[in-house]
Amino acid sequence: xxxxxxxxxxxxxxxxxxxxxxxxxxxxxxxxxxxxxxxxxxxxxxxxxxxxxxxxxxxxxxxxxxxxxxxxxxxxxxxxxxxxxxxxxxxxxxxxxxxxxxxxxxxxxxxxxxxxxxxxxxxxxxxxxxxxxxxxxxxxxxxxxxxxxxxxxxxxxxxxxxxxxxxxxxxxxxxxxxxxxxxxxxxxxxxxxxxxxxxxxxxxxxxxxxxxxxxxxxxxxxxxxxxxxxxxxxxxxxxxxxxxxxxxxxxxxxxxxxxxxxxxxxxxxxxxxxxxxxxxxxxxxxxxxxxxxxxxxxxxxxxxxxxxxxxxxxxxxxxxxxxxxxxxxxxxxxxxxxxxxxxxxxxxxxxxxxxxxxxxxxxxxxxxxxxxxxxxxxxxxxxxxxxxxxxxxxxxxxxxxxxxxxxxxxxxxxxxxxxxxxxxxxxxxxxxxxxxxxxxxxxxxxxxxxxxxxxxxxxxxxxxxxxxxxxxxxxxxxxxxxxxxxxxxxxxxxxxxxxxxxxxxxxxxxxxxxxxxxxxxxxxxxxxxxxxxxxxxxxxxxxxxxxxxxxxxxxxxxxxxxxxxxxxxxxxxxxxxxxxxxxxxxxxxxxxxxxxxxxxxxxxxxxxxxxxxxxxxxxxxxxxxxxxxxxxxxxxxxxxxxxxxxxxxxxxxxxxxxxxxxxxxxxxxxxxxxxxxxxxxxxxxxxxxxxxxxxxxxxxxxxxxxxxxxxxxxxxxxxxxxxxxxxxxxxxxxxxxxxxxxxxxxxx
Numbered sequence: 001x002x003x004x005x006x007x008x009x010x011x012x013x014x015x016x017x018x019x020x021x022x023x024x025x026x027x028x029x030x031x032x033x034x035x036x037x038x039x040x041x042x043x044x045x046x047x048x049x050x051x052x053x054x055x056x057x058x059x060x061x062x063x064x065x066x067x068x069x070x071x072x073x074x075x076x077x078x079x080x081x082x083x084x085x086x087x088x089x090x091x092x093x094x095x096x097x098x099x100x101x102x103x104x105x106x107x108x109x110x111x112x113x114x115x116x117x118x119x120x121x122x123x124x125x126x127x128x129x130x131x132x133x134x135x136x137x138x139x140x141x142x143x144x145x146x147x148x149x150x151x152x153x154x155x156x157x158x159x160x161x162x163x164x165x166x167x168x169x170x171x172x173x174x175x176x177x178x179x180x181x182x183x184x185x186x187x188x189x190x191x192x193x194x195x196x197x198x199x200x201x202x203x204x205x206x207x208x209x210x211x212x213x214x215x216x217x218x219x220x221x222x223x224x225x226x227x228x229x230x231x232x233x234x235x236x237x238x239x240x241x242x243x244x245x246x247x248x249x250x251x252x253x254x255x256x257x258x259x260x261x262x263x264x265x266x267x268x269x270x271x272x273x274x275x276x277x278x279x280x281x282x283x284x285x286x287x288x289x290x291x292x293x294x295x296x297x298x299x300x301x302x303x304x305x306x307x308x309x310x311x312x313x314x315x316x317x318x319x320x321x322x323x324x325x326x327x328x329x330x331x332x333x334x335x336x337x338x339x340x341x342x343x344x345x346x347x348x349x350x351x352x353x354x355x356x357x358x359x360x361x362x363x364x365x366x367x368x369x370x371x372x373x374x375x376x377x378x379x380x381x382x383x384x385x386x387x388x389x390x391x392x393x394x395x396x397x398x399x400x401x402x403x404x405x406x407x408x409x410x411x412x413x414x415x416x417x418x419x420x421x422x423x424x425x426x427x428x429x430x431x432x433x434x435x436x437x438x439x440x441x442x443x444x445x446x447x448x449x450x451x452x453x454x455x456x457x458x459x460x461x462x463x464x465x466x467x468x469x470x471x472x473x474x475x476x477x478x479x480x481x482x483x484x485x486x487x488x489x490x491x492x493x494x495x496x497x498x499x500x501x502x503x504x505x506x507x508x509x510x511x512x513x514x515x516x517x518x519x520x521x522x523x524x525x526x527x528x529x530x531x532x533x534x535x536x537x538x539x540x541x542x543x544x545x546x547x548x549x550x551x552x553x554x555x556x557x558x559x560x561x562x563x564x565x566x567x568x569x570x571x572x573x574x575x576x577x578x579x580x581x582x583x584x585x586x587x588x589x590x591x592x593x594x595x596x597x598x599x600x601x602x603x604x605x606x607x608x609x610x611x612x613x614x615x616x617x618x619x620x621x622x623x624x625x626x627x628x629x630x631x632x633x634x635x636x637x638x639x640x641x642x643x644x645x646x647x648x649x650x651x652x653x654x655x656x657x658x659x660x661x662x663x664x665x666x667x668x669x670x671x672x673x674x675x676x677x678x679x680x681x682x683x684x685x686x687x688x689x690x691x692x693x694x695x696x697x698x699x700x701x702x703x704x705x706x707x708x709x710x711x712x713x714x715x716x717x718x719x720x721x722x723x724x725x726x727x728x729x730x731x732x733x734x735x736x737x738x739x740x741x742x743x744x745x746x747x748x
Contacts, residue, residue: 007469011465011466017146017153018041018460018464018488019457021037021149022456024149025142030138035146036143041484043151048155049221050221052155057105057109058105058109059144059147061110066140069121070133070136091384091411095379095380095414098383098415099418101213111411112415116408119407120135123404161219161223170212172208173205173209180251182277187255187258189262199603202607203606206580206583206606209580210580216233236336239336250326256318256707256710257322266302266303266304269301278294296334301323372570373573373577375421375581379421379525385414385521386411386413386521386522390406401513406513413515414522416428416478422584424528433512435467436486439490442459448499456493489511490507492507533588534582535727535728537578538605541579548572552643572620578609587599597722601721608718609715611714615711616708618704619701628698
């Protein structure tokens with residue numbers, strides 16, 4: 001293996017692959033083999049395993065998309081309206097899938113192949129099912145050949161595995177968890193405020209969650225070791241996500257009991273937290289492939305019930321919830337320890353084996369499930385809209401360039417934009433422009449003077465290498481890939497080459513026309529600027545939180561039905577995902593153009609939205625618990641006033657009005673009045689009427705209301721630092737201070 005810098009190797013790999021592909025294609029007599037070149041450029045990734053995986057996925061999805069096109073064309077021959085309507089269904093499915101997180105590349109390639117086959121079949125006069133079959137067979141063959149060449153180069157010339165990177169990412173996440181635990185331990189034992197110091201760590205962990213899952217997906221394809229243990233690793237990451245959720249809930253509860261000496265009510269709290277920290281230390285050692293030097297021991301968190309009973313009702317609820325979170329953290333760390341010990345094939349302690357079974361099953365049962373993502377729905381509708389808009393242009397506008405291929409290419413670009421929704425549209429134009437310009441130079445000044453494939457192959461290699469080298473690593477990776485693909489399409493290299501300048505200009509301008517149709521179709525469903533993404537997620541979070549909270553008031557539950565169940569499920573999942581999506585898009589904001597806005601302000605806002613998300617979910621869960629009728633009846637008015645106050649505040653956030661004002665400015669006074677009212681209500685209830693579970697459920701509900709109000713106060717503090725009116729103004733995303741390269745991409 002030749003040792004070169006990443007910039008050189010990432011420029012050589014696609015250039016060499018495309019040169020070889022053209023040599024094979026010309027030798028075999030294939031007509032315009034750019035499809036194979038596009039396949040090679042698309043499957044080129046930093047990891048050899050991921051390159052292999054993507055090559056296989058591309059071949060299978062090409063076959064799947066081609067077969068789907070054959071079926072629809074066969075069902076509706078000579079009926080373009082019928083098969084367009086029928087084709088809308090798979091197009092929506094592919095548009096939905098390509099905006100997701102799991103095998104999104106499979107969906108986008110299947111959709112692209114589907115569009116290409118249908119368009120080419122339309123462009124061939126008197127085409128038959130045999131013609132369509134030949135097109136599909138040619139596409140699959142070229143895809144397999146192009147992907148195979150790139151895989152061979154990735155495996156034998158510059159092999160690179162990502163296992164070490166994945167393990168470093170996992171350890172980075174564990175380090176954040178330990179630092180958070182250390183801050184919360186200081187808060188629990190010494191009464192210190194850990195909120196400000198923990199903000200940055202929580203944002204870093206949220207961004208790391210996306211990175212670590214992607215790194216696992218890559219490393220699964222790099223070695224048999226990771227392939228064999230992938231299920232355990234997925235369970236390990238799921239436990240890690242549960243751990244950070246529990247730590248966040250613990251932080252909120254510790255803020256409520258900061259004035260109390262927790263060691264009085266939980267006597268062995270220090271030893272309990274020290275045991276959890278030692279477990280996390282051993283977990284980190286095992287992830288780093290080192291044998292643990294400490295075996296976890298079972299520790300029970302003591303509870304001084306007599307002293308707890310002397311506290312107010314809210315304080316009792318807060319300590320009870322804090323204890324529950326600590327015990328859950330104890331179970332999660334035990335499961336984490338045993339899971340990584342199983343992965344590394346280290347012997348697990350006998351005393352934890354049986355106890356871990358129940359905990360393992362409990363966490364495993366709460367694993368990933370199917371979730372309807374509203375942004376993926378928008379992606380699916382955007383793809384269908386783009387395809388139909390371009391199709392109607394072809395039908396209704398006289399002499400649209402390239403006829404049937406026009407709407408197919410517009411659909412292809414719409415799918416690509418949905419697949420890379422985070423990429424600024426300026427990068428899309430820029431990448432294709434670079435490829436078209438380089439192809440034009442070669443087409444006009446060089447290609448007509450070449451004699452034989454050696455010279456042509458050298459030209460293709462040099463052109464692709466120079467583009468890859470010059471663009472690395474500043475623009476979006478998709479823009480670098482688009483530059484190479486645009487070059488191969490526009491240069492029109494063929495065995496029987498004909499040079500015609502108007503053809504080059506026609507091809508280049510036509511590409512920009514179809515790209516513009518796709519960008520316009522996208523703008524109806526998704527924002528064109530990163531800060532607008534964050535604003536959209538922010539507003540939708542409060543709209544959906546308002547719906548969920550509004551269903552909890554006394555006598556205000558919506559009528560049971562399928563629509564209500566769907567709304568509750570979709571909105572509940574959405575408010576859990578939206579803070580993470582805000583975290584993902586925040587670094588893409590052009591802070592150089594928005595000089596009054598800083599990354600710290602946005603991070604603070606996102607952190608407070610994370611806290612609100614936890615508290616809204618906590619309140620929904622607490623409200624679902626059965627409440628004792630005597631207490632419910634006596635405190636209905638107080639709870640309704642509290643409910644209306646929170647709803648009004650959420651409504652103001654959803655319409656961006658008075659975002660800096662928290663709910664219930666007189667919160668401390670309200671709490672005192674409510675606690676006094678609780679004491680009076682409990683005195684009116686006959687002794688023995690209420691069970692311990694009734695008190696626990698009611699205290700949890702009241703604690704959830706209080707926690708949500710305090711999280712809202714923290715959000716208002718973060719939101720007050722942002723000029724919302726200016727942020728929501730219309731702004732052109734290019735020119736001015738932005739420059740050629742988006743700021744968020746520099747240095748990556």
